[in-house]
Amino acid sequence: MPHKQKVLYIDYSTCIGCETCEYVCRFVHDTPRIHMMRTASGVMAPLYCRHCESPNCAKVCKRGAIVRDVDGAMILQPQLCRGCETRQCLLACPYAAMFETDTGVMLSKCDLCAGRRQIGLAPACAEMCPCGAIHFIAREDIDKIETDKSREAFERVMGHLRPGKGKEE
Secondary structure, X not given: OOOOOEEEEEOOOOOOOOOHHHHHHHHHHOOOOOXXXXXXXXXXXXXXXXXXXXXXXXXXXOOOOEEEOOOOOEEEOOOOOOOOOOOHHHHHOOOOOOEEXXXXXXXXXXXXXXXXXXXXXXXXXHHHOOOOOEEEEEHHHHHHHOOHHHHHHHHHHHHHHOOOOOOOO
């Protein structure tokens, strides 16, 4: 049986905006790799890497610092990423999922808790989400848990990030 690539899927229709995902990510990684955004209407929503099948961030990185690991997650290699001045990867991500670290020199992004995955654990945010909005799921199984309500909520959040957009680019 072929290996199924697992990704994070957040159901924005059930997310309560509690910020647990960002705080647990900060605890695990020192610098959070998922960030909460407050929409113009006051709703809190997490921004996170979708580990796209054809990621714009990796395409524009001139240093080759963003690569796919053996499990299919897009990984930022800090030894190659030294915070280039152009920040093209940050701009290329349609989900605003690349973040500057506290120092402002380096960038960070979700790696699906690579260290946890190596020992058979799911990403910390998925395990700690109090409302069950964060799923660590095979990409091809997302359509089995998506609902009309979750798709509408996703489109609303994306409308705040990239007006007129909403689909993986």
